[in-house]
Amino acid sequence: MENKISRKKILLTGASGTVGFETLQHLVQHTDYEITVFDLKTQNSVQKLAPFRSRVEIIYGDISNREEVLKVAENKDVAIHLAAIIPPLADIDPEMAYSVNVRGTENLIYALEKNSPDCYLIFSSSISVYGDRIKNPQISITDILQPSPGDQYGETKVLCESLIAKSKLSWSIFRLAAIMGNHKISKLMFHMPLDTPMEICTPKDTGRAFTKAIENQKKLEKQIFNLGGGKDCVITYGSFLDKMFAEFGLGKADFPQKAFAEKNFHCGILKDGEDLNNILGFRQQNLNDYFEMVRQKIHPLQKKITFIFKSIIKKWLLSQSEPYQAFKKGNVKKMNHFFNPLEKEKLETILL
Numbered sequence: 001m002e003n004k005i006s007r008k009k010i011l012l013t014g015a016s017g018t019v020g021f022e023t024l025q026h027l028v029q030h031t032d033y034e035i036t037v038f039d040l041k042t043q044n045s046v047q048k049l050a051p052f053r054s055r056v057e058i059i060y061g062d063i064s065n066r067e068e069v070l071k072v073a074e075n076k077d078v079a080i081h082l083a084a085i086i087p088p089l090a091d092i093d094p095e096m097a098y099s100v101n102v103r104g105t106e107n108l109i110y111a112l113e114k115n116s117p118d119c120y121l122i123f124s125s126s127i128s129v130y131g132d133r134i135k136n137p138q139i140s141i142t143d144i145l146q147p148s149p150g151d152q153y154g155e156t157k158v159l160c161e162s163l164i165a166k167s168k169l170s171w172s173i174f175r176l177a178a179i180m181g182n183h184k185i186s187k188l189m190f191h192m193p194l195d196t197p198m199e200i201c202t203p204k205d206t207g208r209a210f211t212k213a214i215e216n217q218k219k220l221e222k223q224i225f226n227l228g229g230g231k232d233c234v235i236t237y238g239s240f241l242d243k244m245f246a247e248f249g250l251g252k253a254d255f256p257q258k259a260f261a262e263k264n265f266h267c268g269i270l271k272d273g274e275d276l277n278n279i280l281g282f283r284q285q286n287l288n289d290y291f292e293m294v295r296q297k298i299h300p301l302q303k304k305i306t307f308i309f310k311s312i313i314k315k316w317l318l319s320q321s322e323p324y325q326a327f328k329k330g331n332v333k334k335m336n337h338f339f340n341p342l343e344k345e346k347l348e349t350i351l352l
C-alpha cells in the first residue's frame with residue numbers, strides 16, 4: 001500500500017513556462033512527490049499540461065487573486081514559485097508585471113504562511129537585478145542590486161526578493177542567468193550590447209536545479225544563489241547571435257552600427273555560480289547542447305525558406321530596433337539611454 005504520509009506535497013506555479021515545464025518534467029520522475037501545479041489558463045498552458053493530468057493535480061487560476069492562491073496553498077511542503085510576467089511584456093505592461101510578479105508573490109507568501117507555515121518556498125529571481133554590468137561583468141551574490149533604468153521586470157524581482165526574505169517561511173532564492181529556451185524573438189534582442197559577456201543555462205538544467213533543491217533544503221534555506229551553466233556556458237552576446245542566426249538560416253547577424261544598445265541592459269558572468277552547483281550538481285549541459293537543441297527544433301525546409309528571405313527578415317528585425325530608431329530620429333533622450341556619449345569624430349564617421 002502506498003505510504004501517503006511520506007509523500008512530499010509540492011506546489012509549482014508557472015508550470016507551462018520555459019523553466020516551469022522543464023521543472024515539472026523533473027518533478028514527475030519522483031514518484032514520492034504529490035504535485036499540484038497552479039498556472040494561468042491559456043491555450044498554451046492547457047495544451048502543454050494536458051499529458052500530465054493523470055499524474056499531477058492541475059489548477060488553473062490567477063496568482064494575483066489572493067482567494068485563488070489561498071486554496072492552492074493548503075497543506076504544502078514545498079512551493080516552487082516561477083509564475084511571472086517576463087520581458088518584453090513586463091516592460092510593455094509594467095502594471096500587469098507588478099500585479100503578477102509582486103502581488104502574486106505577496107499572495108503566495110500570505111497564503112503559505114496561513115495554510116502551510118512549514119512550507120519551503122523556492123523562488124526564481126533574475127540576473128536583471130544587478131542591472132548594467134558591461135564594465136564589470138563578474139557578478140557575485142553580494143553585489144548591489146540596481147536594475148537598469150526602465151527595467152520594470154528587474155524592479156519587480158528586487159521587490160519579490162525582499163518580500164520573501166522578510167517572510168516567516170523557509171525559503172531560497174535563485175537568481176537566474178540568461179535562460180535560453182522557447183522565448184520568441186522580440187525587439188528586446190537589440191537592447192543587449194553585442195560585447196556583453198553572458199552565461200546561459202539551459203531550461204533543462206535550470207529545472208533540474210529547482211527540483212534538486214527540494215532535497216537540499218537544509219543546505220540552501222534562507223540563502224540567495226546565482227544560477228548559471230558555468231564556464232562552458234559563457235559566450236559574448238554578439239557570438240551567440242551569430243550562431244543563432246546561422247542555425248535559423250539567417251546568415252550573419254550583420255546589422256548596421258547603432259542597431260544594438262551599448263548600455264543599460266543586464267547579464268554577465270557568475271563569479272560564484274559554482275556555489276549552487278556544488279550543492280546540487282544540476283549542470284549537465286553546455287553551449288553545444290543548447291545549439292544542438294535549437295538545431296533539432298528547426299526543420300531543414302524552414303531553414304531553407306528563411307535563407308531565401310533572410311534580407312527581408314533582417315530588414316524587418318532592424319525596423320524593431322529601438323536603439324536604431326532613436327539614433328535615426330536623433331531622439332537625444334533615448335540615445336542617452338541606449339548609447340555611450342560619442343566623440344565628435346566617431347559620430348561624423350557614422351553619419352557619413
Ligand SMILES: O=c1ccn([C@@H]2O[C@H](COP(=O)(O)OP(=O)(O)O[C@H]3O[C@H](CO)[C@H](O)[C@H](O)[C@H]3O)[C@@H](O)[C@H]2O)c(=O)[nH]1
Nearest residue numbers: 014015016017018019039040082083084100124125176179
Ligand atoms: O499572470 C500570469 C502570467 C504568467 N503565468 C505563468 O508563468 C509562467 C511564465 O513562463 P515564461 O516562459 O514566460 O517564463 P520563464 O520560464 O522564462 O521564466 C522563468 O525564469 C525567469 C528568469 O529567467 C523568471 O525568474 C520567471 O519567474 C521564471 O518563471 C507560465 O507558466 C505562465 O502561464 C501565470 O501563472 N500567471
